[in-house]
Amino acid sequence: MKNPRITQEEIGIIKKAQAGSESAFSALYHRYKPFVENVLFQYIKDMDEAKDIANVVFLKVHDKLSMFTAYDSFGGWLRIITNRVAIDYLRTKQANVQDIEEERLSLDIPSSTEDDLVNRLTQKQILAEFKKLPETTRKVFELFYANDMTVDEISKALSIPKGTIKSTLSRTRRKLRKRLI
Numbered sequence: 001m002k003n004p005r006i007t008q009e010e011i012g013i014i015k016k017a018q019a020g021s022e023s024a025f026s027a028l029y030h031r032y033k034p035f036v037e038n039v040l041f042q043y044i045k046d047m048d049e050a051k052d053i054a055n056v057v058f059l060k061v062h063d064k065l066s067m068f069t070a071y072d073s074f075g076g077w078l079r080i081i082t083n084r085v086a087i088d089y090l091r092t093k094q095a096n097v098q099d100i101e102e103e104r105l106s107l108d109i110p111s112s113t114e115d116d117l118v119n120r121l122t123q124k125q126i127l128a129e130f131k132k133l134p135e136t137t138r139k140v141f142e143l144f145y146a147n148d149m150t151v152d153e154i155s156k157a158l159s160i161p162k163g164t165i166k167s168t169l170s171r172t173r174r175k176l177r178k179r180l181i
Helices: 008-018 022-044 047-067 071-107 111-120 123-132 135-146 151-158 162-180
Strands: none
Touching: 008 022, 008 047, 008 071, 022 047, 022 071, 047 071, 123 135, 135 151, 135 162, 151 162
């Protein structure tokens, strides 16, 4: 898709937006939103997602507009920002998918074993074993199982590396299984 051609009127609107006019920025937003969405769609292949991410692009444009000076190349400048936002989005999405997959693989327990264990144990037995755990391990288990936090979220909340959290969960689950079975 070609960069939109800019008119003298649009250059005036850009200058007003740079001066702080929200109505001028709104005019830019409405004029260039379809262009940004189409560029994003080329990367993401989901128009609803592209429309959502277009707002991120325009937040960046709003923040950086005061530094923009090459008015004739506004479409090219906008395309560069859009490309970078799309690439960042895809990187983040890919990283999240990999984290979830790693978490699923490292924390997988056969469901029949877990179901059998839960059916044979009382809440009192489980709580007694839980209280025997070291404080940090107890906190990791509580955040993961009771609060449904991801390994990444726990890592940030407790300032513990993700690998440590994964190994703590895996190792402690094995120990608890041995003690309780």
